[in-house]
Amino acid sequence: MLASASPRRLALLRQIGIEPARVFAPDIDETPRADEAPRAYALRMALAKLAPVEDGFVIAADTVVSAGRRILHKTTTAAEAEAYLRMLSGRRHKVFTGVAVRAPGGRVASRVVASVVGFARLDDKQIRDYLASSEWEGKAGGYAIQGRAAAFIDFLSGSHSAVVGLPLHETAALLRGLGFR
Secondary structure (H helix, E strand, O other): OEEOOOHHHHHHHHHOOOOOOOEEOOOOOOOOOOOOOHHHHHHHHHHHHHOOOOOOOEEEEEEEEEEOOEEEOEOOOHHHHHHHHHHHOOOEEEEEEEEEEEOOOOOEEEEEEEEEEEEOOOOHHHHHHHHHHOOOOOOEOOOOOOOHHHHHEEEEEOOHHHHHOOOHHHHHHHHHHOOOO
């Protein structure tokens, strides 16, 4: 089962030949704790998404874009997305993706994958055009690396699939370690 409403996570799982029997969106409180570091938040959210589901193999993940210790949330307005894009322009930032897997019987394995992403310096037209695309809607940090924002990326160290939403190598390793065949 996949504990995520993200179509990107489902597509990534299918890319490695895994078709979940069930896909659902866990209803959890995603409010960060006071002074919670982005890495810790990503792991806590992934683990929290495992909690409300029945027995069986369950995969959950959470992706956090951070500028320093600041968590850049899923954008809900164009103004917020613009502020994030301007903040990221010409800089490197980190993306933490927590992935958690629960096996039948309740054993849990988890991991956080950290990636560093560098944005080229964006001009006003690039930002306006990206905002007009509406691709930023609901995206952590206000961008989707697998979409138009790929043109902004001038550096990536880490896992591309983790930045999209699910670290495939690590997810497959966690599943194998828990006995998934």
